Amino acid sequence: MNTHPLTKPLRRTGLDVLGDRPWGSHFCLFFDTKSDLLEILVPYFKAGLSHNEFCFWVLAAPLNEDDARYALRQAIPASDRHLIDRHIAFMPSEECYLSDGVFNLDRVTSEWGARLNGALSAGYEGIRVTGSTGWLETREWPDFWKYEANLNESIVDQRMTVLCTYPLVGSGGSDILDVTHTHQSAITKRNGNWEVIETAALKHAKEEIRKLNEELEQRVIARTRDLRVAQAELARAERLTTMGLLAASITHEIAQPIGAMLVSGGACLNWLESERPNLEEAREAAQRLVQDGTRATEVLRSIRSLVQKAEPRVARLEVDTVIEEVLVLARGELQQHGVAVRTELNAGLPPVLGDRMQLQQVLLNLIINAIQSMSGVHDRPRELVIRCHRDAPNEGVLIKVEDSGTGFDAGSGERIFDSMFTTKEGGMGMGLSISRSIIAAHGGRIWASPGESAGAIFGIVLPSKRGVEVDQIRA
Numbered sequence: 192m193n194t195h196p197l198t199k200p201l202r203r204t205g206l207d208v209l210g211d212r213p214w215g216s217h218f219c220l221f222f223d224t225k226s227d228l229l230e231i232l233v234p235y236f237k238a239g240l241s242h243n244e245f246c247f248w249v250l251a252a253p254l255n256e257d258d259a260r261y262a263l264r265q266a267i268p269a270s271d272r273h274l275i276d277r278h279i280a281f282m283p284s285e286e287c288y289l290s291d292g293v294f295n296l297d298r299v300t301s302e303w304g305a306r307l308n309g310a311l312s313a314g315y316e317g318i319r320v321t322g323s324t325g326w327l328e329t330r331e332w333p334d335f336w337k338y339e340a341n342l343n344e345s346i347v348d349q350r351m352t353v354l355c356t357y358p359l360v361g362s363g364g365s366d367i368l369d370v371t372h373t374h375q376s377a378i379t380k381r382n383g384n385w386e387v388i389e390t391a392a393l394k395h396a397k398e399e400i401r402k403l404n405e406e407l408e409q410r411v412i413a414r415t416r417d418l419r420v421a422q423a424e425l426a427r428a429e430r431l432t433t434m435g436l437l438a439a440s441i442t443h444e445i446a447q448p449i450g451a452m453l454v455s456g457g458a459c460l461n462w463l464e465s466e467r468p469n470l471e472e473a474r475e476a477a478q479r480l481v482q483d484g485t486r487a488t489e490v491l492r493s494i495r496s497l498v499q500k501a502e503p504r505v506a507r508l509e510v511d512t513v514i515e516e517v518l519v520l521a522r523g524e525l526q527q528h529g530v531a532v533r534t535e536l537n538a539g540l541p542p543v544l545g546d547r548m549q550l551q552q553v554l555l556n557l558i559i560n561a562i563q564s565m566s567g568v569h570d571r572p573r574e575l576v577i578r579c580h581r582d583a584p585n586e587g588v589l590i591k592v593e594d595s596g597t598g599f600d601a602g603s604g605e606r607i608f609d610s611m612f613t614t615k616e617g618g619m620g621m622g623l624s625i626s627r628s629i630i631a632a633h634g635g636r637i638w639a640s641p642g643e644s645a646g647a648i649f650g651i652v653l654p655s656k657r658g659v660e661v662d663q664i665r666a
C-alpha cells in the first residue's frame with residue numbers, strides 16, 4: 192500500500208472532469224442543487240461499483256437514502272443492480288460523524304481505517320467514499336477542518352478515494368478557500384460545465400512532479416544512449432576478436448588467389464609474347480585471373496563489412512546470400528580443421544529486414560563455435576550443416592546451424608546464452624549473449640538444442656515482414 196505516488200495504479204473516478212486518479216485521492220465538490228449533486232455522485236459510485244471497490248455513501252440534506260438508491264438504479268443496468276445491495280453502504284451523516292451528538296476526529300478517522308481494512312480483507316480493491324457536510328454546525332467547523340486536513344495527508348498511502356460534498360449556499364468565499372486547501376482538487380459547476388479548481392499548492396506539486404518526470408526521462412534517455420554505445424563497442428570488440436581468430440586462415444584465403452593471379456598473369460603474358468601468340472589460351476588465363484581477383488575481393492569485402500565501425504543499416508536481405516558471404520570468410524578455417532560443409536540454402540525465401548553486418552556476426556560466431564566444438568572430435572566426420580527455409584507459422588525464415596562436435600550438457604541449453612558463460616580456456620562467453628541481443632533486436636529468436644546423435648543445433652527465426660529495431664544494438 193505504500194507505493195510511490197507516481198507508480199500507483201489509476202482508478203476511474205467516473206467523472207470526465209477528474210479523469211483517472213490514483214488511490215489516495217481526496218476531492219471536494221461544491222454543489223448548488225440536488226441534481227448537481229446527483230450528476231456527480233451517481234457516475235462516481237457507478238465507477239466504484241463496477242471496479243470492485245466497496246462504496247460508502249454518507250447522506251445528508253438535500254439527499255436521503257431513497258433519492259440515492261433511486262438515482263443509482265436509474266444509472267445501473269438491471270443485470271448489475273445487485274451491486275447496489277451488496278457493495279454499497281448508505282449511512283446517515285450523523286451516524287458516520289457524530290457520537291452522542293459530538294464530532295470526534297480520532298474516532299471518525301479510526302472508523303474509516305477499520306472500514307478500509309474490512310473491505311480489503313473481504314477481497315475489495317479498496318473503498319470509495321463520499322462525505323457530506325450538510326449536517327455541519329458552525330461549532331464543528333474547526334474540528335472538521337482538522338479532520339479534512341488530516342485525511343488529506345493520511346489518505347495518500349491508502350486504497351481509498353474520498354469525495355466530500357459542500358453546499359455552495361451558505362459557504363462564504365473564505366470557507367471555499369479553506370475547503371479547497373484541505374483537498375487535492377475541488378470541482379464545481381460554472382456556466383453549466385463542471386470545472387476543477389486547483390489550489391496553488393496542488394499546482395505547485397504538479398509542476399514539481401512534471402519537472403521531476405522530465406528530469407527522469409532525460410536521465411533514462413542519456414543512460415539508454417550510453418548503454419547502446421557500450422553494447423555497440425562490446426559487439427565490435429567481439430567481432431574483432433572473432434576476426435582475430437580467423438586472421439591466419441583469412442590471410443591464406445587472400446594470399447591464395449593472389450598467388451594464382453600471378454601465375455595466370457604470367458601465363459597470359461607468355462601466350463601473348465610467344466612467337467605464335469595463342470589468343471585462346473591467353474583469354475582463358477586472363478579469365479582465371481579475373482576469377483581469382485574477384486574471389487580475393489569478395490574476402491576483402493566481407494572483412495571490411497565486419498570490421499568497419501558503421502551505424503546500423505536496415506535493409507531487405509536474402510538470408511542465403513548472407514550465409515554464403517560468411518562462409519567465404521570461414522572457408523579457410525573450416526578447411527584447416529577438416530570440417531566438411533553442407534548447405535541447404537533455399538533460394539526464393541522471403542527477404543528479411545535486418546542489418547547485414549550484425550547477422551553476419553551472429554552466423555560467424557555460430558560457425559566458429561561449431562569449428563571449436565568439432566576440433567576435439569576424432570572418431571566421426573566433422574560436419575557443419577547450414578540450412579535455411581521458410582518458417583511457416585511465422586512467415587519468416589528459419590536458419591539451422593548443426594555440427595557434429597562435442598555438444599553441450601542437456602542442462603546448459605539456456606545458460607550458454609548468458610553473458611560470460613564459457614567452457615573454453617580463454618573464452619569470453621560473450622558471443623552467444625551478443626548474438627541473442629542482435630536477433631532479439633531483429634524481432635527474432637535464437638535457441639540451442641542437442642544434435643540428434645552428437646553435436647549441437649542452433650536455430651534462428653527471423654521475421655520477414657515485421658519492422659525491426661536493430662538500432663537497439665548499435666554495433
Ligand code: ADP
Pocket residue numbers: 556560561564594596597598599607608612613614615617618619620621622623624646647
Ligand atoms: P565463448 O565461445 O567465448 O565461450 P560463446 O558465448 O560464443 O562464448 O559460447 C558460450 C559457450 O556455449 C561456449 O563456451 C560453449 O560451452 C557453448 N557452446 C557454444 N557453441 C557451442 C557448440 N556449437 N557446441 C557446443 N557448445 C557450444
